[in-house]
Amino acid sequence: MTGFFHETAFYGSDDDFLAHAVPFLENGLRAGEPSVVACAEQNTALLRGALGRDTAVTYMPGADQYARPSEAIASYRELFAEHTASGAQQMRVVGDVPHPGMGAPWDWWARYEAAVNLAYAEFPVWGLCPYDTRTTPADVLADVVRTHPNISVAPGTHEPNPGYREGLAGSAQVPDVLEHRSPLVELVDPSARSVREAVGTAIGAIGLTEDDAHDVVYAASEIVTNGLTHGVTPVRFRLWSDDSRVVVTVTDRGTGPSDPLAGLMPTAETLSAGLGLWILHRTCDYVSMGRDEDGFTVRVSIGGQR
Template identity: 75%
Template sequence: MTGFYHETAFYGTDDDFLTIAVPFVEGGLRAGQPTLIACAEKNTALLRGALGHEDAVIYLPGADHYSRPADAIASYRDIFGGHALAGATQIRTVGDVPHPGWGVPWDWWGRYENAVNQAFAEFPLWGLCPYDTRITPPEVLADVARTHEYIATVSGEHLPSPEFGNGLPLSTPVPDVLELGSPRVTLVDATPAAVREAVSAAITGIRLTEDSAHDVVYAASEIVTNGLSHGVGPVRFRLWSDDSRVLVTVTDQGAGPADPLAGLMPTTATRSAGLGLWILHRTCDYVSMGREEDGFTVRVSIGGSGHT
């Protein structure tokens, strides 16, 4: 096999999860393929119990171990690349992906599921991403069907997903709870320097680490720069905060980046929004990007407990 075979599975019981995942893992082991499990704690425990002491299985931190999808992509690319360089002609992995059923916002993890179709395409990888229908919201399941080319079933079939690639982009980003209040700062078509000055003044007194305060100022300046350089005016900047968290949004009237990898893959491109977006995705506690009623919005949260 060459390239990335991206498959999902929908299950409603623990037994159904094992019925799908265990043969997948055992098939990889029988073939002598590197077989990796990158699930959350519950599914990892289920697989350990079903597989017994199988030393050939490689257990990795699940995607929930990474607070940022860009970190997960970078780490998994290193792991898959290492196996490929060692001569693996097929790699198998079972991995859970965070979503609102776990109390985690979906926006950037939905983008992750879309982006890995390209980010992992160079590896001989068969990836199975199972979703528990008992806790996964319907809109997430719809996005999953659109981002996975194949669906594994309890009966052992591996079927093409009829929804694959249909209806992208993904679900509309969800506003932050801080947006229920009035913004502390609103600027329209302001220069990056003016935004930096306004943000520096606004976050004085908020309980942020020195690094987080720097990240807020950088993020605000970078997103506004991107909006002015690559978007369509007017470009509106807004900032909200509580005593320990800052939220900034930048909205313009453009379409936003066409590349699903924007912000999620390392890049050295300095003439596009790519490098700045990648830095944001590695430093901010939450980033969402997408079309909303009033335009294309980039939303970042820093500090506190993250996006709510």
């Protein structure tokens, strides 16, 4: 195999999950292929029980591997590069990508599933992304179909996915719960400096750590600069908060970047749209980027819990 073989499988029971994942990993082990599991605790326990504890499978805690999409991409690329440099002709990965059924916001993980088709394309990797139909929302399953070129309809089958659509996932923008309140700050076509000053004043009484407070000011300044530089005016800035968390949105009338890697990986193309978007994805607790009837919106959340 050359390049990234990105495959999904849907399952509705633990036995069904094992029927997909166990032969996939066992075949890789028999072929001497580096094989990795980055699943949630329950699925990891199922695989350890089925495969035995003395196999050569590498287990990576799913919660750590999938903390943020940009970090997952960087970590996997480093791992794949190491195995390729050591002579691996193919690698296998089974990973539980987070979604609302697991308590995680979906938008940036939908973009991750689209982006990895490019981000891992240089490596000979077979990636299996199983999704539990008992807990995965229907709109997430629809995005999964659109972002995976290959699908395992039944255990042991590996087919081109007719529902795959190249490019960005079509996940809808979901406002944060804090956005039901009136914004603490609302500015139109502001300078980055005026945004930094307004944000610094607004968050002064909020229980943020020093690092989180710095990240809020940086994020606000960066996404306003990005909107003014690459978007279409008017550029609308808004900020909401509670006692421990801040949400910032910037909306412009443009269409936003077309590159699925924008913000998720620092490439030559994405750098032209601002290195700051990538830094946001490495520092903020959540970043959403997408289009709706109001235009293109970047949304970030920092501090506390969503």
